[in-house]
Structure formats: structure tokens, C-alpha cells
Amino acid sequence: MINSISPLDADNSGILVFKDLHKRFGDIAVLKGVSGKLVPGQISAFVGPNGAGKTTLFQLLTGELKPDRGSATLNGQNILGSSPYRLAGRGIGKLFQDVRAFPNLSILDNVIVAIVARQSYRDKPFDFGLVRNGRSQVLAKKAREYLSRVGFDANEEALAKNLSWGNQKLLALARLLAGEFRCVFLDEPIAGISTLMANRMVPLIRELAEAGVAVALIEHEITFVESLANDVIVMNEGVVIDSGSASEVLSHAETREICLGL
Amino acid sequence: MNLLLQLLANGIVNGAMFALLAIGFGLVYRSLRVFHVAYGACFVLSAFVYYLLVTCGGWPWWLAGLGSIATSAAIGTLMEAGFYWPFYRRRISSEAVLVASLGLAIMLENVMALLFGNEVAAIPRGLSQSVTLGPVRLTMIQIAQFAICTSVASAVFLLLRLPSFKIVLGMGENTELVQTLGHSLPRYRMLVLGLASGIAAVPACLVMTDVGMDVHAGMSYLLIAAVAVLAGGVARAPGWLLGAYLVAVLQSVVIWKFSAKWTGLVAFALLLAILLFRREGLVGLHKRKEEG
Amino acid sequence: MSLIEPSKELPPQAVRHSAQSPDDPVPAWMLWGLLLLLIVLLYAWRPTYVSHLLVMFGIYLLLSTSLNLVTGFGGLMSFSHAAFYGIGAYAYAVARLQAGPSGDQAESIIWAAGWPFVPAILFAMAVGALFGWLVSLVTLRFRGDYFVFATLGIQMIIFSVLYNWVELVRGPYGLYGIPRPDLFGWSLRDSWQYLLMLVPVVTTVVGALWIVYRSEFGLKLKAMREDERAAMSTGIATNRMAGLAMTIAAGVAALAGASYASYVTYIDPTSFSLSESIFLVALLMLGGAGNLTGPVVGTLIMVALPEAMRFVGLPDAVAANVREIIYGGLLAGLMFWRPQGIAGERFVGT
Numbered sequence: 096m097i098n099s100i101s102p103l104d105a106d107n108s109g110i111l112v113f114k115d116l117h118k119r120f121g122d123i124a125v126l127k128g129v130s131g132k133l134v135p136g137q138i139s140a141f142v143g144p145n146g147a148g149k150t151t152l153f154q155l156l157t158g159e160l161k162p163d164r165g166s167a168t169l170n171g172q173n174i175l176g177s178s179p180y181r182l183a184g185r186g187i188g189k190l191f192q193d194v195r196a197f198p199n200l201s202i203l204d205n206v207i208v209a210i211v212a213r214q215s216y217r218d219k220p221f222d223f224g225l226v227r228n229g230r231s232q233v234l235a236k237k238a239r240e241y242l243s244r245v246g247f248d249a250n251e252e253a254l255a256k257n258l259s260w261g262n263q264k265l266l267a268l269a270r271l272l273a274g275e276f277r278c279v280f281l282d283e284p285i286a287g288i289s290t291l292m293a294n295r296m297v298p299l300i301r302e303l304a305e306a307g308v309a310v311a312l313i314e315h316e317i318t319f320v321e322s323l324a325n326d327v328i329v330m331n332e333g334v335v336i337d338s339g340s341a342s343e344v345l346s347h348a349e350t351r352e353i354c355l356g357l
Numbered sequence: 358m359n360l361l362l363q364l365l366a367n368g369i370v371n372g373a374m375f376a377l378l379a380i381g382f383g384l385v386y387r388s389l390r391v392f393h394v395a396y397g398a399c400f401v402l403s404a405f406v407y408y409l410l411v412t413c414g415g416w417p418w419w420l421a422g423l424g425s426i427a428t429s430a431a432i433g434t435l436m437e438a439g440f441y442w443p444f445y446r447r448r449i450s451s452e453a454v455l456v457a458s459l460g461l462a463i464m465l466e467n468v469m470a471l472l473f474g475n476e477v478a479a480i481p482r483g484l485s486q487s488v489t490l491g492p493v494r495l496t497m498i499q500i501a502q503f504a505i506c507t508s509v510a511s512a513v514f515l516l517l518r519l520p521s522f523k524i525v526l527g528m529g530e531n532t533e534l535v536q537t538l539g540h541s542l543p544r545y546r547m548l549v550l551g552l553a554s555g556i557a558a559v560p561a562c563l564v565m566t567d568v569g570m571d572v573h574a575g576m577s578y579l580l581i582a583a584v585a586v587l588a589g590g591v592a593r594a595p596g597w598l599l600g601a602y603l604v605a606v607l608q609s610v611v612i613w614k615f616s617a618k619w620t621g622l623v624a625f626a627l628l629l630a631i632l633l634f635r636r637e638g639l640v641g642l643h644k645r646k647e648e649g
Numbered sequence: 650m651s652l653i654e655p656s657k658e659l660p661p662q663a664v665r666h667s668a669q670s671p672d673d674p675v676p677a678w679m680l681w682g683l684l685l686l687l688i689v690l691l692y693a694w695r696p697t698y699v700s701h702l703l704v705m706f707g708i709y710l711l712l713s714t715s716l717n718l719v720t721g722f723g724g725l726m727s728f729s730h731a732a733f734y735g736i737g738a739y740a741y742a743v744a745r746l747q748a749g750p751s752g753d754q755a756e757s758i759i760w761a762a763g764w765p766f767v768p769a770i771l772f773a774m775a776v777g778a779l780f781g782w783l784v785s786l787v788t789l790r791f792r793g794d795y796f797v798f799a800t801l802g803i804q805m806i807i808f809s810v811l812y813n814w815v816e817l818v819r820g821p822y823g824l825y826g827i828p829r830p831d832l833f834g835w836s837l838r839d840s841w842q843y844l845l846m847l848v849p850v851v852t853t854v855v856g857a858l859w860i861v862y863r864s865e866f867g868l869k870l871k872a873m874r875e876d877e878r879a880a881m882s883t884g885i886a887t888n889r890m891a892g893l894a895m896t897i898a899a900g901v902a903a904l905a906g907a908s909y910a911s912y913v914t915y916i917d918p919t920s921f922s923l924s925e926s927i928f929l930v931a932l933l934m935l936g937g938a939g940n941l942t943g944p945v946v947g948t949l950i951m952v953a954l955p956e957a958m959r960f961v962g963l964p965d966a967v968a969a970n971v972r973e974i975i976y977g978g979l980l981a982g983l984m985f986w987r988p989q990g991i992a993g994e995r996f997v998g999t
């Protein structure tokens with residue numbers, strides 16, 4: 096099951112490789128040796144029942160948690176143990192399972208934050224760049240572009256907390272786009288939103304991959320997995336029980352059972 | 358060497374009193390998730406109630422002590438019902454509740470200053486006899502302090518082992534637990550605050566009988582209780598005791614080496630040092646939840 | 650954790666403009682209020698009284714606008730602001746006091762430099778900022794109630810040092826005879842002249858802080874306040890931002906302290922106690938933290954309050970306690986009715 100890593104992977108192609116990741120919370124081993132890789136331009140779907148450890152895996156790879164054991168590299172360079180903001184600076188972005196839009200900021204400011212953070216995390220850590228009138232028109236214009244890319248047509252001055260759940264997810268996606276990441280982790284981007292919203296979300300995720308981003312996706316709904324994913328990694332109780340190309344994995348009866356038997 | 362033993366003995370006597378103080382604070386922080394800053398003010402209030410009952414009321418010390426405990430418990434219960442419960446109902450963050458409690462503490466302190474003045478009050482007592490045990494000399498009052506506080510602490514620990522009190526300790530992790538077991542959450546919360554305030558009244562009366570205190574002492578006693586609980590480890594009651602004794606012994610060493618005025622500073626520096634290296638305190642459960 | 654509420658699903662168009670922008674210009678009623686206050690004060694025509702109030706207003710404006718950066722923007726409830734205020738006051742005092750002729754006092758403190766006004770002010774700000782940075786290194790390891798408690802403890806430690814280390818700055822006896830400002834050989838004698846110097850300083854600093862509020866830095870702090878994990882995932886180094894905010898805030902608080910020391914010429918530690926820190930947080934929360942005008946409104950109300958109480962005619966001894974009771978009650982009440990005061994971005998009234 097463990098993907099072997101060839102020396103070829105250690106190049107500058109933007110591949111994220113993780114190997115043998117272990118994590119336990121107290122007495123509970125949540126991840127027991129998980130390996131895999133994310134390839135630019137490809138959507139890898141992580142499926143498996145609740146509690147399988149998918150979110151925990153994403154937290155390890157985005158710097159929110161430290162693993163007990165294992166390795167993970169981006170372009171051959173270690174990413175474990177770095178804080179989330181450093182990893183964001185190196186091109187790793189994330190959509191949280193619980194969304195986490197900035198509730199008391201306006202829709203526009205939510206996106207501007209991401210643009211500003213991206214512009215400054217490398218060379219200008221202490222940036223007092225004036226945001227005239229609360230924000231510069233240049234920034235606002237850029238932010239509007241991202242908002243229109245996700246098809247957001249709500250009042251841009253509305254506070255994020257007043258948005259519906261689906262709209263908050265869409266906003267979080269716009270914020271993620273504004274980060275211009277090379278590798279993104281989407282933790283259940285489609286769950287819990289209306290079909291209308293889901294139908295908007297799916298092509299956006301596909302576009303992201305087409306633009307050359309490595310996309311990791313957690314999704315329970317098998318139809319979305321079928322329509323989106325290039326690769327599927329099936330997890331259960333902290334281990335990868337099956338992985339490979341989407342058509343192959345999804346044809347396995349056992350996998351279908353685990354995914355559908357939620 | 359002899360001096361060291363004497364300091365240790367003094368520290369242990371104070372530690373027994375701080376332990377009770379810490380148990381009260383720890384119960385509230387652990388079970389209610391309330392950082393009870395006004396606890397210090399409650400402590401001072403119960404000491405002054407005792408003072409009034411003894412000096413003005415002419416009550417015998419034990420009756421006045423019981424009166425003070427009862428008053429303190431009543432005030433604690435009232436505080437929960439009238440102050441913390443409304444905050445809980447509104448799901449206000451623990452941080453905001455801490456700040457509100459700080460406001461309450463300031464109010465109480467100044468009301469007491471208006472009522473009792475700013476002078477140090479102490480129960481006048483005759484020359485106290487002392488007992489010499491080898492190199493260590495303890496006054497009768499110190500012995501009484503230690504004996505009373507240790508027996509009360511033991512009683513509280515036994516009480517908490519009762520099946521019906523298990524819930525009190527489990528409440529912090531799982532608030533729904535109380536309701537799923539078919540109990541009334543407000544009543545349990547009142548019970549915890551009443552119990553904690555009653556417990557705090559014991560060392561309050563004993564301090565009043567010995568060195569006395571002024572109405573502004575609340576914050577330093579709160580600091581002691583909070584430092585003991587946080588440094589010892591919030592999750593487990595034995596940690597609170599360890600923290601309390603540690604603070605007390607450290608203070609007695611500081612008093613000997615420097616001066617009593619630095620005790621608060623040293624206690625707090627100790628806490629920061631411990632927390633920086635061990636967030637869960639000395640006797641912590643292995644941290645379950647990492648950030649997030 | 651049930652985060653999924655399908656019932657909230659609305660078409661995006663249904664969302665209406667729901668809040669005034671935090672960056673709105675100063676509302677007109679406030680300007681009128683200010684003017685009215687000014688007229689009333691001048692009507693009372695007690696020149697030094699009026700100028701004294703204005704000076705205190707300026708000093709507290711420095712304190713509240715700087716605390717706003719940490720508490721209103723960064724979302725970190727800090728109860729050590731009065732300590733930085735005190736550090737600034739003491740740093741200024743020892744930098745200005747002469748070692749020689751002022752006699753016994755200067756000899757009983759560790760260090761008295763006898764510097765001119767401007768270097769002393771800059772020195773005070775630098776010392777304050779340094780302390781702010783050091784304190785941030787320790788306290789920013791914590792969040793939530795641990796952070797609040799840590800700052801509270803730092804406040805008590807710094808107060809304890811100022812109060813108890815008599816050899817340092819004479820503890821409870823305080824320092825007297827602190828020189829008033831003299832600029833280019835022109836020394837400021839009365840409080841109207843003092844005001845002449847203070848107004849440009851306060852305007853510049855508060856103006857600069859308003860710019861910082863609106864800068865990208867301010868926006869990043871707000872993002873941190875709103876959701877630190879999300880802010881980090883976008884690439885914001887939240888701890889560094891908060892550390893910088895605390896450093897700046899402490900520097901400005903120290904400037905306020907230096908102004909205070911140079912104005913009243915006598916300081917003792919009781920002006921920089923925990924209750925002063927509480928007062929500052931209450932003042933900020935009352936006006937509404939996290940916006941431009943909140944600190945101004947809060948400062949106006951809180952500086953006017955003691956005067957109103959004097960007007961009622963409470964005896965001084967009682968008035969001090971009553972004031973503290975009011976502040977404590979305000980703090981508790983604000984937490985209850987406006988717990989979002991930290992992030993509220995709006996005034997209490999609106």
C-alpha cells in the first residue's frame with residue numbers, strides 16, 4: 096500500500112510526499128503510518144468513515160499538528176514542524192472543515208487579508224503599507240476578482256458572520272484562491288451545503304487543479320469523488336487501506352462498502 | 358540546617374491553609390470553567406465577617422467560624438445564581454467571564470473598603486504559647502491552623518469521592534453529563550461555588566486570627582490560589598495541593614532571604630516558569646487536546 | 650460540533666448591508682458633543698481646571714488608543730497597560746532628575762541622569778517599548794484566560810517592583826520635583842502652556858496610530874482577533890504581529906507616562922496599579938474597541954465621570970471607592986451586555 100518514493104520525486108516539481116506518518120492523542124493512535132503523495136494538477140481524494148484520521152492528516156501536513164513519527168516533503172524539503180504561516184509562505188493552503196471565515200470582517204476584507212498576507216509573508220514581515228480609506232483600491236480590485244471567480248455576488252461590505260453556511264464556504268474558497276497556493280487541502284468543501292452551492296463549488300475545484308495546483312480533498316459523497324478525483328486514497332482507522340487511480344479504487348467492492356457504509 | 362527546618366515547618370503550615378484556598382479555586386475553575394477572580398474578595402469578606410462576629414458580636418471562635426463559613430457559602434451560591442449563571446446562559450467566553458469577575462472583585466473590594474476602612478484588622482489574641490519540636494518552634498495557633506486545615510482538606514477529598522460528587526469533577530469536561538444524568542446544572546453549579554466559598558472561609562478565619570488582613574488583600578490571596586492550581590495542574594486535585602505547598606514553602610524561603618513584600622512576585626514568577634515549560638502544570642494529565 | 654445549518658442557506662443576494670463600516674469617519678454627533686463639552690467647560694471658566702482636564706484627556710487618549718491596538722485589534726485583553734504607563738513615567742523621571750543638587754532624593758535612587766527633556770522622553774518610550782516586547786515574549790505563549798491572567802500577573806509584578814524596591818525609585822515615597830518640559834530654553838510653567846506642547850504630540854501620535862489601525866498591519870491584527878488559526882493558514886505570523894502591537898502600545902503608553910510625570914511633577918506607584926489597568930480596559934470597552942473613534946468616546950466619558958462625581962459632592966475619601974465600584978461594575982456589565990466589545994467595532998449606544 097505504501098507508495099514507494101523514487102529519487103525523481105525530490106525535484107522542484109511541486110510534489111508533496113509524505114511517508115509513514117504517525118499521530119496519537121493520548122492513548123488513541125489516530126494515524127498509524129500513512130503515506131502518499133500529492134501531484135500538481137491532480138486532485139487526490141481522501142475518503143473513509145468518520146474518525147478515520149483524514150482531518151488529522153491534513154492538520155499534520157499544514158503545520159497545525161506535529162506528527163509523532165514520519166516525514167513529509169515539498170519539493171524535497173521537509174515541511175514537518177514548520178508553523179502554518181511558514182507553510183502558507185511556502186505555498187500550502189487549506190480550507191477548514193469548519194470553514195473559519197473571519198466573522199466580523201467584511202467579505203472584501205476577508206479576501207484582502209489573504210492577498211496582504213501572501214504579499215508580505217516572504218520579504219515584508221512588518222508591513223505598515225497604508226491601506227488608504229481602509230484599503231487601497233488596488234487591493235480591493237484584486238479581491239473583487241477573486242470574489243467574482245467564485246461567483247460571489249453578495250454585498251461585499253456585509254460581515255462574513257451574516258452569510259449562510261454555503262456562502263461562508265464559498266468565501267473561504269475565495270480567500271484560499273487569493274493565497275495563490277501551489278498545494279491546497281480542502282477538508283470537506285462540499286459537505287453541508289445546498290446542491291446549488293455544490294454545483295458551483297465543483298467546477299472551481301476542478302479549475303484549481305487545471306491551473307496546476309496540487310489538490311487534496313476530503314469528501315464523503317461518492318458521486319463527487321467520481322466526478323472530481325484523479326486519485327483516491329481510502330483511509331480507515333488511521334491507515335491507508337487502498338489507493339490508486341479513481342476508477343480503479345472505486346471499482347473495488349470493499350472500498351465502496353466502506354465509503355457508502357458511513 | 359535548623360533554620361531550614363523551621364522555614365519548612367512554617368511553609369507547611371501555610372501550605373495547609375493555601376491548600377484549602379487552592380481547592381476552592383480549583384473546584385470552580387475545573388468544574389465550572391470559571392476563572393473566579395472574585396474568589397479573593399470572597400475570602401476577605403468571610404474573614405471580616407468572622408472578625409465582626411468575634412469582636413462586635415462576642416461569639417465564641419468556633420461559632421463565629423461556622424457563621425463565617427455559612428455566610429461565605431451563601432454569598433458564593435448567590436454569586437453563581439446572580440452573576441456567573443447569566444454569563445453561562447449567554448455562552449459568554451471564559452475570557453470575558455474572567456474580566457467580568459475581575460470587575461466584581463473590584464466592586465466587592467471597594468464596598469468592603471467603604472464598610473470596614475483600609476486598616477489591617479486582626480483578632481486580638483493573648484500571648485500564644487509555642488511548642489518546640491527539636492529544632493522547630495511552632496505557636497499553638499500555627500498548630501491549630503495546620504490541624505484544622507488538614508482535616509478540612511481531608512474531609513473535602515473524602516466528600517469528592519462520594520459517587521454523587523463524581524459529577525462535580527466530571528462537569529468541566531462534559532457539561533451535558535449533568536443533564537443527561539438527570540440533574541439540574543444550575544443547582545450543581547451553585548453547589549460547587551457554595552462549597553468552594555465555604556472552604557475558603559476556613560483559612561480566612563485562621564489568617565484573621567493570626568496575622569490579620571486588610572480589605573485589599575483579596576488579589577494577593579487570589580494570586581496564591583490561582584498560582585497553586587495552575588502550577589500544580591488544573592486537571593487533578595492532588596496537583597493543587599502540591600502547588601499550594603510549593604508556593605507556601607517558596608514564600609517562607611523568600612521571607613527569610615529577602616522580605617515578605619516579594620512573595621507575590623516570586624509566586625507569580627514560579628507560575629510563569631512552570632507554565633512556559635509545562636502548560637498542563639506539574640501534575641497534569643497528558644495533554645489530550647493540542648491546540649485547535 | 651454541529652456546524653452545518655442548512656436552514657441558514659440563503660441565496661447570496663439576500664444578504665443586505667448589515668453593519669456600518671468600522672472605518673466610517675467621525676460621526677457628526679460626536680463633534681457636536683465635543684464642542685458642547687468645550688463650551689460648558691469654558692463657561693465654568695476656571696482656566697487651570699479646564700486646561701487640567703484637557704491635559705488629562707490627552708494623556709488618556711494616548712493610553713486608550715494604544716491599548717486599542719492590542720485589545721481592540723489583536724483581540725488580546727491586556728491588563729498590564731498601566732504598568733507600561735508607570736514604566737514610562739519613572740523612566741522619564743529618573744532620566745530628568747539631577748544627581749546633584751536636588752538633594753537626598755536623587756541620592757537614594759539608583760540612577761539619575763539629569764538629561765534634557767527630549768532625550769528623556771525618547772528614553773522613556775524606548776524603555777517602555779522594550780518592556781512591552783519582553784512582556785510579549787512571555788505572555789504571547791498563552792491565549793484566552795491564561796493570557797489575561799498572565800498580563801494581570803505581570804502588572805502586579807511591575808507594580809510590586811516599583812512599590813517595594815525602595816532603592817530603585819523610592820517605592821511608596823514616590824519621586825518629587827520632576828522637571829517640567831523645557832524646549833529650546835522655553836520652559837512650560839502653567840498647564841495652558843503645557844497643553845500647547847501636548848496637543849501637537851497627542852495629535853501626531855494618535856494620528857499615527859489611526860494610520861496603523863488602517864494599515865495592512867491593522868488588518869492582519871483583526872484577522873488574528875477573528876480567527877487565529879485561519880489567519881495563520883493565510884500566512885500571517887500572528888505571534889509576531891501581536892508582539893509588535895504590544896511593543897508599539899507599550900511605547901505609546903510610556904509616552905503617556907512621561908507626559909504625566911512631566912505634568913504633575915510628582916509620581917508614586919499607586920497611579921500605575923492594577924486598578925488603573927482595569928480602568929483603561931473599561932474605558933476602551935465602553936467606547937467600543939477595534940475602531941477609530943471608540944477610544945475617543947471612552948476617554949471622554951471616563952475623564953468626565955470623576956468631575957461629574959465631584960459635582961455631586963461626594964467627599965474625596967468616599968469618591969475614590971465609589972469610582973472604583975463604578976469601573977468594576979462597568980467592566981462586568983460590559984462583558985455581559987457586550988462580550989463582543991473586544992471585537993464589537995461599534996459604540997455601546999448604537
Ligand SMILES: Nc1ncnc2c1ncn2[C@@H]1O[C@H](COP(=O)(O)OP(=O)(O)O)[C@@H](O)[C@H]1O
Nearest residue numbers: 120125144145146147148149150151645646647
Ligand atoms: N485534538 C484531538 N484530541 C483528541 N482526539 C482527537 C483530536 N482530534 C481528533 N481526534 C480523534 O482522532 C480521530 C480522527 O479524527 P479526524 O482526523 O477528525 O477524522 P476524520 O476527519 O477522518 O473524520 C477521531 O476519533 C477523533 O476523536
Ligand SMILES: [Mg+2]
Nearest residue numbers: 149150151192
Ligand atoms: Mg474530518
